[in-house]
Amino acid sequence: MKKNNKNLIAAVVVSVMFAAGPLAALAATTPSLGATATFSILASTYTNSVAGTTMNGDLGYTTGPAVVPTVSGTNYGSGAPYSTAGTDEGSLLSALNAENAIPPTCDHIYGSATDLSLLPQPLTPGVYCISGAASIGTGGITLSGAGTFIFRISGALTTVANSAVTITGGASACDVFWTPAQATTLGANSSFAGTDIDDAGISVGSTVTWAGRALAFGGTVSTNVDTITSCSVPPPTPVVPTPAAPITPVAPVASTGGGTGTGGGRIVPLIGVVKVPTPLALPGGAGPVTYNYTVWNVGGQQPLDNITVTDDACGPVTYVSGDLNGNGKIDPHEDWKYTCTATLATTTTNTAIATGYSDDIYHQASIATAMATVVVGAPITPPLINIVKIPSQLTPFSYGGGNVTYTYTVTNPGVVPMNNVAVTDDKCSPVSYVSGDTNGNKLLDPSEAWVYTCAANVPVTTVNSATAVGSANGFTATGYAYATVLVGAPGLPNTGFPPKGNSIPWNVIVLIGGGMLAAASIVVIQKKRRA
Numbered sequence: 331m332k333k334n335n336k337n338l339i340a341a342v343v344v345s346v347m348f349a350a351g352p353l354a355a356l357a358a359t360t361p362s363l364g365a366t367a368t369f370s371i372l373a374s375t376y377t378n379s380v381a382g383t384t385m386n387g388d389l390g391y392t393t394g395p396a397v398v399p400t401v402s403g404t405n406y407g408s409g410a411p412y413s414t415a416g417t418d419e420g421s422l423l424s425a426l427n428a429e430n431a432i433p434p435t436c437d438h439i440y441g442s443a444t445d446l447s448l449l450p451q452p453l454t455p456g457v458y459c460i461s462g463a464a465s466i467g468t469g470g471i472t473l474s475g476a477g478t479f480i481f482r483i484s485g486a487l488t489t490v491a492n493s494a495v496t497i498t499g500g501a502s503a504c505d506v507f508w509t510p511a512q513a514t515t516l517g518a519n520s521s522f523a524g525t526d527i528d529d530a531g532i533s534v535g536s537t538v539t540w541a542g543r544a545l546a547f548g549g550t551v552s553t554n555v556d557t558i559t560s561c562s563v564p565p566p567t568p569v570v571p572t573p574a575a576p577i578t579p580v581a582p583v584a585s586t587g588g589g590t591g592t593g594g595g596r597i598v599p600l601i602g603v604v605k606v607p608t609p610l611a612l613p614g615g616a617g618p619v620t621y622n623y624t625v626w627n628v629g630g631q632q633p634l635d636n637i638t639v640t641d642d643a644c645g646p647v648t649y650v651s652g653d654l655n656g657n658g659k660i661d662p663h664e665d666w667k668y669t670c671t672a673t674l675a676t677t678t679t680n681t682a683i684a685t686g687y688s689d690d691i692y693h694q695a696s697i698a699t700a701m702a703t704v705v706v707g708a709p710i711t712p713p714l715i716n717i718v719k720i721p722s723q724l725t726p727f728s729y730g731g732g733n734v735t736y737t738y739t740v741t742n743p744g745v746v747p748m749n750n751v752a753v754t755d756d757k758c759s760p761v762s763y764v765s766g767d768t769n770g771n772k773l774l775d776p777s778e779a780w781v782y783t784c785a786a787n788v789p790v791t792t793v794n795s796a797t798a799v800g801s802a803n804g805f806t807a808t809g810y811a812y813a814t815v816l817v818g819a820p821g822l823p824n825t826g827f828p829p830k831g832n833s834i835p836w837n838v839i840v841l842i843g844g845g846m847l848a849a850a851s852i853v854v855i856q857k858k859r860r861a
C-alpha cells in the first residue's frame with residue numbers, strides 16, 4: 331500500500347509540473363509565435379546598405395536601413411504590430427528556454443566550440459544544448475524528421491560561407507529554433523533555416539537564402555543582397571499579365587491581286603505560360619523538385635483549344651485546374667494550372683512548351699515557352715523571368731501590310747529581384763522601356779510587371795521572337811515570346827496555316843537555333859487534344 335501511495339504521489343507531482351504552463355511536455359514542442367509569425371525581420375535597428383535584399387514576409391524596426399529592401403509583406407517600421415511582436419518575441423524565447431528547464435532536460439548536450447556539421451547526420455528532432463559557441467561548417471547540417479528542433483546556445487552562432495542547413499524527412503523550417511546568447515553571423519552564399527532569436531545581433535552575409543525569421547527586437551539585424559522567407563508565408567503567386575483588350579475584327583478588304591487580305595474576321599491566337607520550381611535550390615544535393623505551371627489566354631480574343639504542356643526535363647505534366655466551365659478550352663481570363671515533379675541530381679535548366687489552337691476554322695497554332703533553373707549542391711537562389719508579346723494587329727492586314735506596335739510585358743515569377751533587365755526582338759528595334767519599375771530601384775522585383783514597346787512596318791506575314799534577360803545571384807534568366815502578324819497575299823484569301831479539317835497532316839515547326847531556345851535544335855509540336 332505504501333509503495334502504491336509513493337507511485338501515486340510521484341504521478342501527481344509530475345502532473346502538476348507539466349500542468350504549470352502550456353509548453354511543458356515530454357518532448358520539445360513548437361510554441362505559439364504570436365505576432366512574430368509573419369515577420370522576416372524584427373529588429374530595434376535594421377541595417378542594409380545595398381539594393382537586392384528580398385523579404386517574403388513582414389518587416390519591423392525602430393531605426394531603418396539606408397536602402398529599403400523589397401518586402402512582399404508589410405513594412406511596419408515601428409508601427410503596429412511592431413511592439414506586440416516584440417513582446418511576443420520575449421514570450422517565445424522564454425518558452426523555448428522552458429523546454430530545458432523542466433523534464434525532459436536537454437536531449438543532446440555538447441561542450442563549447444561545437445561544430446554541428448561534425449556531428450553524426452542527420453540531426454533528429456529534440457533539444458540541443460551547447461555550453462559555448464556553435465558553428466556550422468562547410469559540410470552543413472541536415473535536419474530530418476517531423477518534430478521540433480531547438481538549439482540552445484550559450485555563446486555565439488556562426489555559419490561559414492557556402493554552408494547549408496538542409497530540411498528533409500518531414501522536418502519544417504517552421505519548427506526549427508535557434509536561441510544563441512551571443513551574436514549570430516551567417517556566412518556568404520549560405521542557406522539557413524529556422525527562427526533565430528538573438529538580441530545580441532544578427533549579421534547576414536551576402537547572397538544568403540534563409541527560410542525562417544531573424545528576430546532581434548532588442549538588437550541589430552544586418553543584411554546584404556539576401557532572401558529571407560518567413561516560413562509562414564507561401565511561395566509568391568506568379569504575376570500573370572492582363573490579356574489585351576478585345577480587338578474588333580476588320581471586314582474583308584479586296585487586295586490588288588483579287589484576294590481578300592483580312593481573312594474574314596480571323597484573329598491570331600496568343601498563349602502564355604509561367605513555370606515556377608519549388609524549391610529553386612537544393613543545397614544539400616540531389617532531391618525532388620515540383621514544377622508548377624500557369625497557362626493563360628494572352629490575346630483574350632477567342633478560346634484556345636487542344637491545349638498541351640510539355641517539359642524537356644519533367645514528365646508527365648499533369649493538368650490540375652482552371653477550366654471553369656469544363657469546355658476543354660482556355661477561355662479569356664481563365665488560368666489553367668499544371669504540375670510535374672522530377673528528381674534533380676545536378677543544376678538543371680529546362681524548358682516548358684505550352685501549345686494552343688484558335689477556336690475557328692483555321693485552327694492556327696500558338697506556342698509559349700518558359701525556362702527555369704534549379705541549383706543543386708549550392709545555397710544559391712537563381713532568378714526567373716517571363717515575357718509575353720502582343721502585336722497591335724491581331725487580325726490580318728490586307729495585301730501590302732501595315733504598321734504594327736508590339737507590346738512586351740516582362741514579369742518576375744521568382745523570389746529574387748533582377749538587375750540588367752533587357753528586351754530585344756529579332757525583327758523590331760529599338761525595344762523601348764515604358765513603365766513598371768514602381769519603386770524606382772532599377773530592379774525587376776517579383777511584384778512588378780515591366781512594359782516595353784517597339785514599332786515596325788510589316789509588309790508580309792511575319793513571325794518574330796522577343797528575348798528578355800535579367801540577372802541575380804550570378805545567374806542570368808532568359809525568356810522568349812513569339813507572335814505572328816498576318817498579311818494577305820494576291821489571290822490568296824487566307825493566310826497562315828491550313829484550315830481545320832485539311833486532309834494533309836501538318837505540324838507546327840519551331841526552329842530553336844540562333845539563340846532562341848537551344849542551339850541547332852528543332853522542336854516539332856504535334857496537334858493534340860488534352861485528355
